[in-house]
Amino acid sequence: MNSGNEILVTGSGIITALGIGKDATWDALVNKRSGIAPVKYLQSSHGEFPVGEVKLSNEEMRALLHIRPSTTTVRSSLLGIIALEEALEEAGIKPSYAKERVALISGITVGGMDQTELVYQKLFETETYNDYIDLNDCGGCTEQIADYFNGFSSVSTIVTACSSAANALIMASNMLKTGEADIVVAGGCECLSIYHFNGFHTLMILDNELCKPFDQHRKGINLGEGAAYLVLETTEHAVKRGATSRGKLAGACNACDAFHLTASSPNGIGPYLAMKGAIENAGLKPSAIDYINAHGTGTPNNDLTEGIACMRLFDKVPPIASIKAFTGHTTSAAGAVEGVISLLALENNYMPVNLNFSQQMEELNFSPVSNPLPKKPLKYILSNSFGFGGNDSSIIFASNK
């Protein structure tokens, strides 16, 4: 690819169960400190399932953001704003002052359901909760995030469940390559809600203990919440405005499993095509991948399918790990949360480990990285996000070097 047209990451921000910001996140990862704990804020009766909750109440987040008590907010937007603030600050951008076209693309699936589900009956009985109506749908949440900053030239919302943020990053890359925007901020946000907590529960894919990705005895997911955004621009543009590159989005691909709405196919065609496509899109061979940030949710189905797809694609599967036992499954935000973590890994030449692993899966010929490996220069990381409906996305992040 023409080096003036590479896609650079010039800023990023993150908030998860591990804490606010990249420093807190990285500190937890390196010290193997999981953020998964018993439910604290979510008002669900299923207290037996541990979750990756952000350790802040809505009131505390509003205070951090200086949002007046009279302003109606939803939790996903608050998470999104916090992460976006860190990203924009690092990139040195204030969209409301920018002369360039700064677009926002955000992935989310629950929308404002965390509030809607609490006030649902009252929405019909009184006029007091009408503000929540425009915040219920997914686009309404993204607009609340956008309006906190003002100045975005366009605002889009992608909803493909667990691959939403990854697809936002892919679209951002496409917009930049076609000159449709000068800077694109892409990522995703998602808070816990009783609605989807119960949804995952009825699908019987939650683990009532800490999840064990890629383990023979894995039982399911620990649901999480969070947000992350990446500021993307071409090399040419970054150089022109004197922005610093934190890493690159070197390749990406989205493919569809087209098998079933919630289960992944036995042969993993969707994940295989996504990973293969991303590697080809980056102009690489599979052997160039130093580390795979797996989707690795810990469900019997996903980890098997993803594992089989990896074995199909790679002669020797490179070091691979899921960080979902650290953050929980951040669903719509996962692609960006794990993108930020992948970039941190590249910057620090350290591969985050796969927690809670003890026994290799009998169908696979590899085990995940469960203990820290010696530091070595990392150049390319492949990050997977596979969503409901067989929506499979893979992104290659590259270091600056």
Add this chain to the structure above:
Amino acid sequence: MSNRLAFIQGAAHISIQNPLSDEWFDAPLRYHQLLVPTIDPKFSDYLPPLVSRRMCNLIRRAVITSRVALNEAHIEVPDAIISGTGLGCIGNTEKFLNAINENGEEMLPPSYFMQSTHNVLSSSIAIDLKCHCYNNTFVHRGTSFEQALYDTTLILNQESIHNVLVGGFDEMTSKYFELMAKAGYWKRVEEGFDEEQPCFAGEVAASFVVSDKKTPQTTCCIEGIKLLYKPSVATFNKTINQLLAKSEHTPADVELLLTGINGNVKNDTVYRQLGLSLFDANICNTYKDLFGESFTAPAMGLYALSRCYAKKTVPPYWHSKNSSFGEKGKVSLILNHWNGKSCSIILLSGC
């Protein structure tokens, strides 16, 4: 949409007008009620019961219109599937939510949850067509469909993508209608249909095959599409002019304008500021009086206009500058906004 033009090769709708047909053109059904449901075809004519049993009606409409559009375009499997929807299968979302409220988080039906994730539409289409290609879903209020169409034009720049199946799909329940009435989008049930402010809610299912080259099936060309967020009037008008200039046209070449004017005062006022000042009022036409208001109503606007290009004429109740429609050198515009925040501009021409 920097490099490539895009061509509509096939299209189909199931809406509040007679489905999978163009009877709306000469003899549209006219409604004087606040919420108008879809006129569905006989689903079993298209989908065997065991296939469609778990599909809610919106998914059935999405799958069927996709098949019909592909058939019209003479394409078997597209290279990408992209959907826009404002609320997804909201009926199922409500059912799952009600089940939680009634059963207290126990014994909940998984199917409703599964279908309430908005990308169930794009996924169901992909499963039906066995399509492993790029698959995406946009959920952004009144520009959900245009965002899907915009993504279509982005990915058509890729070498391996030639035909994209893109659609707009929305259903409306009586409960959600009530909420949106409270939010001011249309009159409340107790206020009744108002002939002076005749905005009413409809439902949408429209699928298009959009390709990177012209074929004998092509009806019209998408010369450009732009998304804007909270633009000033100056920016909005400047963007229209830029789109026109890029395709080597001027405002004088615009022979027809389609806007989202729907009879709701707050909505309509914004249109009178945005863009209309550039053009004669007598070429401004509406489509929401035919197809109702909905987050993805613009998909029906595009559908209707693409059919005008196919017929080389406009319906008797619309006005364009020239008696013959879609001649070389002439273009039309579809302008849309939701709440004055998320806006879109689509530039079309005949082929």
Add this chain to the structure above:
Amino acid sequence: MLELKNEIIKVLNLEGIKPEDINDDDEMFSKGLGLDSIDALELIVMLEKNYGIKLTDPAKGKEIFKSIRIMAEYVTANRKK
């Protein structure tokens, strides 16, 4: 077993299927009715709602739902309602 068949038809929305179309010993999943993993989950919910039988392991469901006869025997032996 007729009661069970009617319940299954209702819960799984098997339009156009009548109880007499379902053979007692036919496989319900990979062949026969061609039910899938979501149907299995719906049947698990039905077992709890109608018969008070709570299953927490989806794999157990696979064994029980092998055929109508096996399912009926399990329900008879374990029902609390």
